[in-house]
Amino acid sequence: MKLFRTTSGAVLLVACLDQGALATPQNVIFNGTVTATCTLVVATNGTMTVSPDLQSLSSHNSGGSAGTVTLTTTGGVSLSVDPVTTTTVPAADSTATTWTPTYSASGAHTIAETGSATALTVPGADLVAVNLAGAKGGSNRFASGNYQATVTLRCE
Numbered sequence: 001m002k003l004f005r006t007t008s009g010a011v012l013l014v015a016c017l018d019q020g021a022l023a024t025p026q027n028v029i030f031n032g033t034v035t036a037t038c039t040l041v042v043a044t045n046g047t048m049t050v051s052p053d054l055q056s057l058s059s060h061n062s063g064g065s066a067g068t069v070t071l072t073t074t075g076g077v078s079l080s081v082d083p084v085t086t087t088t089v090p091a092a093d094s095t096a097t098t099w100t101p102t103y104s105a106s107g108a109h110t111i112a113e114t115g116s117a118t119a120l121t122v123p124g125a126d127l128v129a130v131n132l133a134g135a136k137g138g139s140n141r142f143a144s145g146n147y148q149a150t151v152t153l154r155c156e
Contacts, residue, residue, distance in 0.1 A: 036076030038120070038155030043068040046132060048149075054141035057097075058133035066129035069153055071105065073120050079105070080117035081130065082152040090145025097134045097142075101151040104129050120155070128153065 046059045046067035059066050071079070084099035105111040108124020113131070132151050136142060 034074055036074055038071065038073040038077040038079075040128075040153060040155050041070045043070055043127075046130060046151075048132060048134065048147065050142050055136045056133060057142050057147055059131040060133060066131045067151070069128040069130060071107075071126045071128050071155060073123060073125075073155065075120055075122045075124075077120050077155050078117045079103070079111070079120055079128070080154045081115060082154060084132070084149050084151060086150040088146070088148040090143050090147070092143035092145060093147075095136060095140040097136060099149055100133045100135070102131045102133075103153060104131075 044065075044067055047063070047065045048057045048059050049061040049063040050057050051061050058064055081101040081103055084101055087097070087099065089097070100115060102113050102115045103111070104113040105118075105126040105128045107126035108122065109118075109120055109126050111118050111126075113129075130151055130153055132149055134142075134147070134149070
């Protein structure tokens with residue numbers, strides 16, 4: 001009887017081991033979502049210089065330079081510039097200035113200089129050049145002193 005129990009136990013053990021070897025594989029599924037996104041990083045600020053007739057203060061004038069921003073996007077966003085709202089001018093400059101911000105881009109997207117919104121439909125990275133021009137009308141001229149204006153670049 002003791003031999004029968006030992007033999008039966010061994011047979012049962014082998015049967016259980018054999019069951020584990022017949023286990024079927026299981027798949028583990030991973031899901032993820034990437035939302036439309038855009039990252040802007042200012043690389044350099046711009047510089048405005050005055051024109052010989054003193055009616056233009058611009059990053060396009062001789063000696064001026066565009067600000068540069070690196071852009072990385074998943075696509076499905078829009079790039080734009082806001083109207084200039086923050087300026088600092090010398091006290092001697094009391095006449096109106098019309099500020100015109102523009103931008104262009106190169107890289108994954110080629111955007112000619114514009115002040116309008118541009119749809120970025122595909123993913124990629126770009127270097128964005130941001131320019132600013134201030135203009136005086138009529139007989140008005142830029143006065144001597146320091147000028148500063150802030151351009152807001154948006155990607156949303």
